[in-house]
Amino acid sequence: MVRGPHSEGGTIVTSKATPADVLRLEYVAKFEYTYAAGKYASRFMAALKESGELYGIRCESCDKVLVPPRPVCGMCGGRTGEWVEVGPGGVITGYTVVEVSFIDPMTGVERPIPYGFAFVRLDGASTNIYHFLEENRHDRIRIGMSVEPVFKPRSERDGTMSDIVHFRASHGDNHE
Numbered sequence: 001m002v003r004g005p006h007s008e009g010g011t012i013v014t015s016k017a018t019p020a021d022v023l024r025l026e027y028v029a030k031f032e033y034t035y036a037a038g039k040y041a042s043r044f045m046a047a048l049k050e051s052g053e054l055y056g057i058r059c060e061s062c063d064k065v066l067v068p069p070r071p072v073c074g075m076c077g078g079r080t081g082e083w084v085e086v087g088p089g090g091v092i093t094g095y096t097v098v099e100v101s102f103i104d105p106m107t108g109v110e111r112p113i114p115y116g117f118a119f120v121r122l123d124g125a126s127t128n129i130y131h132f133l134e135e136n137r138h139d140r141i142r143i144g145m146s147v148e149p150v151f152k153p154r155s156e157r158d159g160t161m162s163d164i165v166h167f168r169a170s171h172g173d174n175h176e
């Protein structure tokens, strides 16, 4: 189901124009969408919300486990089939520390800087997800470092990747 765009709350601002000018309207629109996440994302997000379990899906052609699950393999174009539980731990495969503040498009507010951001290869997965890190110092983050997700309390989860607050260094670092 797709609804929107809605224009409720929008305002039209007319600019000052001389007779020789073309009339110009500035319109500030507020868009709110409700959309179906689809069969694969729905199952993935429902599991994340209800049980904190993370799933990938195995490609029937190249055997890679893709996270998040999808109907077609992005690497070889093959069909996917078997759902595979992955994680919850994983390793960092790439990272940065963000030092420049900007408005987070997911929340509309600036995220306090500095903060760590990483590609994480969940255990059992062949692809990366990306997420925030608890750690925000370059000298405390390294590629290959084992991490684990920190989940929001169940009552605050809404079935999005934001149900994971961030990843933190896991105590049982067994990927050395």
Ligand SMILES: [Zn+2]
Pocket: 059, 060, 061, 062, 063, 064, 073, 074, 075, 076, 077, 078
């Ligand atoms: Zn494949």
